[in-house]
Amino acid sequence: MTAVLITGGRIIDPANAIDKVGDLFIKNNRIISLFDRPNDFTAVQTINAKDHIVCPGLIDLSAHLREPGQTQKATILSETTAALKSGITTLCCPPDTHPINDTPAVTEFILDKVEHANAATVLPIGALTQGLEGTKLSAMAALHKAGCIGFSNAHNPIKNTLVLRRTLEYAASHNLCVIIRPEDPWLQDQGCVHEGIPASRFGLPGIPKASEIIAIQQSLALCELTGCRIHFSQLSCSESVNLLKAAKHKQLPVSADVAIHQLFFTENELNTFDSALHVRPPFRTETDKQALLDGLKGGVIDAVCSAHQPHDADAKLGAFPSTQPGISALETLLPLILKLIETKALSLSQGISWVTQNPASILALKQGSLTTGSPADICIFNPELTWTVNENNWLSQGRNTPLWGQTIKGKATQIIKSGQVFSS
Amino acid sequence: MTTPHSLQFNSDHQLQHLLSIEGLDQRLLTEIMDNAESFASLANQPVKKYPILRGKTVVNLFFENSTRTRTTFELAAKRLSADVINMNIATSATSKGESLLDTIRNLEAMHVDMFVIRHALSGAAHFIAQHVAPGISVINAGDGNHAHPTQALLDMFTIRRHKNDFSSLRIAIIGDILHSRVARSQIQALSILGAKEIRVIAPKTLLPIEVNALGVSVSHTLEEGLQDIDVVIMLRLQKERMSGALLPSESEYFNCFGLTQEKLAIAKPDAIVMHPGPINRGVEISSEVADGPQSVILQQVSYGIAIRMAIMSLIMQTPGRHHT
Numbered sequence: 001m002t003a004v005l006i007t008g009g010r011i012i013d014p015a016n017a018i019d020k021v022g023d024l025f026i027k028n029n030r031i032i033s034l035f036d037r038p039n040d041f042t043a044v045q046t047i048n049a050k051d052h053i054v055c056p057g058l059i060d061l062s063a064h065l066r067e068p069g070q071t072q073k074a075t076i077l078s079e080t081t082a083a084l085k086s087g088i089t090t091l092c093c094p095p096d097t098h099p100i101n102d103t104p105a106v107t108e109f110i111l112d113k114v115e116h117a118n119a120a121t122v123l124p125i126g127a128l129t130q131g132l133e134g135t136k137l138s139a140m141a142a143l144h145k146a147g148c149i150g151f152s153n154a155h156n157p158i159k160n161t162l163v164l165r166r167t168l169e170y171a172a173s174h175n176l177c178v179i180i181r182p183e184d185p186w187l188q189d190q191g192c193v194h195e196g197i198p199a200s201r202f203g204l205p206g207i208p209k210a211s212e213i214i215a216i217q218q219s220l221a222l223c224e225l226t227g228c229r230i231h232f233s234q235l236s237c238s239e240s241v242n243l244l245k246a247a248k249h250k251q252l253p254v255s256a257d258v259a260i261h262q263l264f265f266t267e268n269e270l271n272t273f274d275s276a277l278h279v280r281p282p283f284r285t286e287t288d289k290q291a292l293l294d295g296l297k298g299g300v301i302d303a304v305c306s307a308h309q310p311h312d313a314d315a316k317l318g319a320f321p322s323t324q325p326g327i328s329a330l331e332t333l334l335p336l337i338l339k340l341i342e343t344k345a346l347s348l349s350q351g352i353s354w355v356t357q358n359p360a361s362i363l364a365l366k367q368g369s370l371t372t373g374s375p376a377d378i379c380i381f382n383p384e385l386t387w388t389v390n391e392n393n394w395l396s397q398g399r400n401t402p403l404w405g406q407t408i409k410g411k412a413t414q415i416i417k418s419g420q421v422f423s424s
Numbered sequence: 425m426t427t428p429h430s431l432q433f434n435s436d437h438q439l440q441h442l443l444s445i446e447g448l449d450q451r452l453l454t455e456i457m458d459n460a461e462s463f464a465s466l467a468n469q470p471v472k473k474y475p476i477l478r479g480k481t482v483v484n485l486f487f488e489n490s491t492r493t494r495t496t497f498e499l500a501a502k503r504l505s506a507d508v509i510n511m512n513i514a515t516s517a518t519s520k521g522e523s524l525l526d527t528i529r530n531l532e533a534m535h536v537d538m539f540v541i542r543h544a545l546s547g548a549a550h551f552i553a554q555h556v557a558p559g560i561s562v563i564n565a566g567d568g569n570h571a572h573p574t575q576a577l578l579d580m581f582t583i584r585r586h587k588n589d590f591s592s593l594r595i596a597i598i599g600d601i602l603h604s605r606v607a608r609s610q611i612q613a614l615s616i617l618g619a620k621e622i623r624v625i626a627p628k629t630l631l632p633i634e635v636n637a638l639g640v641s642v643s644h645t646l647e648e649g650l651q652d653i654d655v656v657i658m659l660r661l662q663k664e665r666m667s668g669a670l671l672p673s674e675s676e677y678f679n680c681f682g683l684t685q686e687k688l689a690i691a692k693p694d695a696i697v698m699h700p701g702p703i704n705r706g707v708e709i710s711s712e713v714a715d716g717p718q719s720v721i722l723q724q725v726s727y728g729i730a731i732r733m734a735i736m737s738l739i740m741q742t743p744g745r746h747h748t
Binding site: 195196197199200201202203204205206208272273314317318319320321322 | 431446523524525543545546547548550551567568569570571605608632633634635637638
């Protein structure tokens with residue numbers, strides 16, 4: 001097996017509170033030492049990481065890959081490659097593929113494609129109910145055995161609270177994590193933007209904050225009742241942060257993430273009817289944006305995900321309400337985390353923890369740290385390297401990003417996954 | 425970055441598209457109304473044509489049904505000597521799955537000069553304006569709940585003909601503000617023209633969230649809301665609002681928000697009554713009021729032609745619009 005030496009980089013490992021320049025030693029696909037050269041170590045490959053940061057490979061809790069079923073938007077090969085070359089070595093894909101990932105056969109199909117792609121590791125999220133219809137439990141035990149890391153009903157909130165209760169009870173029996181994107185199906189209605197002043201001005205159907213608040217309150221009550229481990233995906237409101245804070249204070253088994261773009265955009269950018277800004281949950285107010293960031297800084301929100309949703313061009317061409325929501329976001333995750341660190345005067349270690357150690361602990365993964373003996377999933381990046389988001393640099397099949405054409409800073413240069421070295 | 429304001433103007437700050445009242449200024453609104461005055465007088469001439477748009481092709485592209493708006497646009501274009509094509513999309517390719525953009529591209533290939541567009545979704549006119557070839561103009565004839573700028577302009581023209589100075593006027597807009605592109609454009613136009621007060625009167629189920637931020641005061645009863653009002657604007661109530669849990673029944677709506685002679689008496693004695701049409705007699709307005717001496721509803725329709733002539737001629741005479 002290959003032995004890799006990463007030399008002279010600034011090693012940041014939030015899980016072990018490390019932030020120091022030095023060498024990192026990999027052998028047999030595992031990290032065998034930091035800083036101190038093991039006696040018998042002979043490097044087969046040496047990477048000079050001077051002026052670079054060496055951190056655990058990023059873990060993304062939500063990235064749609066569109067395969068099976070929507071390969072006009074993206075494929076497992078295209079998206080896992082885009083992820084890996086952007087420093088994301090592990091990602092979770094939601095179950096709303098076609099067919100839906102509610103049987104082990106679909107899970108196995110996905111994992112088979114992933115293996116052939118030889119890029120980022122994929123941890124599929126299984127459907128919480130059959131067909132995501134919100135009526136019958138999925139075969140969670142079998143899906144878990146096939147490789148599903150958690151269970152979710154994606155963007156199809158379960159209307160029947162008794163069914164929701166049963167899914168949580170059943171998941172808890174198997175010690176499985178349930179991922180909830182909190183939306184009230186009725187209040188959500190036909191909404192496509194935050195229900196606020198811009199929505200009123202432009203006559204766009206709005207989604208009130210109450211949609212998310214009610215769904216979280218409902219889930220928290222059922223969390224208390226069932227004891228199920230719940231992860232809330234892609235929060236968008238200040239009130240949600242407060243609810244999570246109280247729930248954590250009560251020591252309920254809950255965690256939460258926020259989509260990276262929620263920390264950069266608000267409803268005020270909507271005045272162009274720019275479909276690139278059509279996302280779900282919608283961009284809300286400046287106050288919400290600030291509360292989400294404060295929630296992250298204070299540890300109420302645990303992680304940041306890309307909420308990657310690649311689309312074909314047609315999906316975004318039309319009158320705003322008729323376009324499909326979502327941003328192609330894998331490749332801008334790391335640069336935007338770095339921008340946040342720079343503009344909000346945060347520590348690199350804290351920012352990196354939101355996409356490494358914290359998502360790993362939510363799903364109890366062995367990845368996400370540089371602990372000796374753990375799998376060698378490593379991201380080496382140049383925080384000062386600027387690049388332009390354009391067709392020359394973009395890898396995802398989905399080009400739907402509001403950052404298209406912009407120049408951003410920070411890029412993964414080498415990525416190591418299970419000991420194998422990739423260049424971006 | 426493109427804003428709805430800048431998209432409407434070319435690089436010389438001249439009106440290229442009319443998509444929304446937002447972003448227009450008082451000078452431009454006044455200029456359009458002044459021009460409409462001269463076109464309005466044309467209606468009484470034996471020959472009702474001007475050669476301003478001779479050789480130009482205007483396509484009325486209506487993705488939603490309309491009689492009044494489409495007909496007045498058609499007459500306006502014809503009186504300016506343009507060739508006019510009416511496309512009713514219910515019978516066209518879109519119902520066969522063609523995308524909005526494909527429909528536009530196909531018509532563009534036929535060398536059209538102007539699109540007049542009505543669409544059920546907010547932002548449709550902006551989308552089309554962003555994608556048409558540089559020499560083509562777009563007029564928004566109503567997009568979703570967003571904007572209906574020509575209707576608002578003809579309403580301002582009607583008000584000006586009766587009331588003169590906007591700065592002394594209190595205007596009440598009554599009914600389904602939430603789903604009304606007309607109300608949104610009227611509120612913007614009245615704000616720009618400096619109206620003393622714009623009041624919206626409706627139950628909360630028919631008001632957009634934080635509606636005050638649009639520059640209006642709010643009332644939930646006609647009894648309170650009609651006090652001191654100079655101009656009463658009624659909005660059409662769509663029948664389907666009853667089924668969506670927004671309102672209990674037509675009769676309850678009429679009892680609370682329907683304009684009767686008795687309710688109208690609360691407003692100023694010389695108040696005028698307007699309605700963009702088509703009216704629902706006995707739902708939002710009584711026949712007595714609709715046909716009464718204070719009603720200017722039919723004048724609105726005829727002014728609609730003059731205003732649309734003024735807008736089309738202004739846009740088509742914008743210099744530099746033919747460098748395709």
